[in-house]
Amino acid sequence: MRHNKFAKKGVRISFFPLVKRESVSLPSPFHHLGIWEVRSRSMDPMRTEAKIVLQEGVPVSLHYDDVYFSKEGGWEESKYVFLEGNRIPEAFSKKEISQIQIGELGFGTGLNFFVTLDHWQRINDPPSVHFVSLEGFPLPSEILHSLNLSFPGKPLWTEALQESYTEQRKRWNLDANDMIWKVQIPHQKSPNPQTTFTLTLYLGDVLECLELFPKIDFWYLDGFSPNKNPNMWSPETLSQIRIHSKKGTRFSTFTAAGFIRRNLESLGFFVQKQKGFGKKREMLTGVLL
Numbered sequence: 001m002r003h004n005k006f007a008k009k010g011v012r013i014s015f016f017p018l019v020k021r022e023s024v025s026l027p028s029p030f031h032h033l034g035i036w037e038v039r040s041r042s043m044d045p046m047r048t049e050a051k052i053v054l055q056e057g058v059p060v061s062l063h064y065d066d067v068y069f070s071k072e073g074g075w076e077e078s079k080y081v082f083l084e085g086n087r088i089p090e091a092f093s094k095k096e097i098s099q100i101q102i103g104e105l106g107f108g109t110g111l112n113f114f115v116t117l118d119h120w121q122r123i124n125d126p127p128s129v130h131f132v133s134l135e136g137f138p139l140p141s142e143i144l145h146s147l148n149l150s151f152p153g154k155p156l157w158t159e160a161l162q163e164s165y166t167e168q169r170k171r172w173n174l175d176a177n178d179m180i181w182k183v184q185i186p187h188q189k190s191p192n193p194q195t196t197f198t199l200t201l202y203l204g205d206v207l208e209c210l211e212l213f214p215k216i217d218f219w220y221l222d223g224f225s226p227n228k229n230p231n232m233w234s235p236e237t238l239s240q241i242r243i244h245s246k247k248g249t250r251f252s253t254f255t256a257a258g259f260i261r262r263n264l265e266s267l268g269f270f271v272q273k274q275k276g277f278g279k280k281r282e283m284l285t286g287v288l289l
Contacts (some may be wrong), residue, residue: 066224078115085252102218106223107135134209138169210240223252239268256282
């Protein structure tokens with residue numbers, strides 16, 4: 001483990017070498033066109049690269065034909081779907097809980113991480129949080145910065161975090177052994193100095209990364225839509241979610257696809273539809289019985 005030189009103001013950033021896999025370079029020949037080429041280490045040859053373009057300041061994956069977030073109401077949508085959908089504010093207020101494990105499928109620009117961190121910092125004495133996520137196509141700093149421009153005034157990517165994540169992404173592309181980015185942030189108001197918000201981000205294929213997840217209390221299922229990114233919603237992926245859950249584990253997701261609901265129910269989750277955010281009619285939430 002190596003600690004990063006960019007850590008500031010109590011934020012601890014670390015690199016954790018792990019599983020060894022074949023190295024892949026990261027050329028970027030399309031920058032002059034406003035297109036970024038991002039490569040994954042997935043063993044699936046159909047998922048080896050994804051081109052990202054900014055459309056009206058919002059990153060769009062040309063590979064998946066989907067946006068990373070909505071510029072209009074994206075912050076509120078993340079809060080509604082994942083925090084409120086999972087009853088996270090209620091969990092943050094329970095004094096008997098010492099730590100909460102949140103698992104996310106699809107780190108993307110980090111929006112859900114920052115929304116959750118911001119809410120956690122506003123609670124007077126919350127439990128510690130371990131936020132575990134995965135990403136097969138880590139984004140370059142130019143794309144990450146679009147999140148800051150879309151939501152001015154929100155606590156998002158600092159220069160130190162961007163530089164650290166960029167360094168980790170480059171290291172991962174040179175040596176697949178470096179696949180974990182870890183950040184630890186202290187609570188600003190808690191009387192307990194041990195209260196922290198820890199991000200552990202695994203870079204790589206969804207199934208390979210999920211095998212490394214701990215038991216999760218709350219799932220953020222936030223990959224691109226099931227019809228555009230089927231691997232993120234496959235029966236194998238959902239089975240890994242079940243394996244890394246426990247009785248009472250909750251999940252929430254923006255999708256209301258019938259086959260996702262049926263597959264989760266077959267794994268023992270009680271699933272219900274509820275009102276989606278904004279103009280979206282429905283979304284899914286649930287709990288493992």
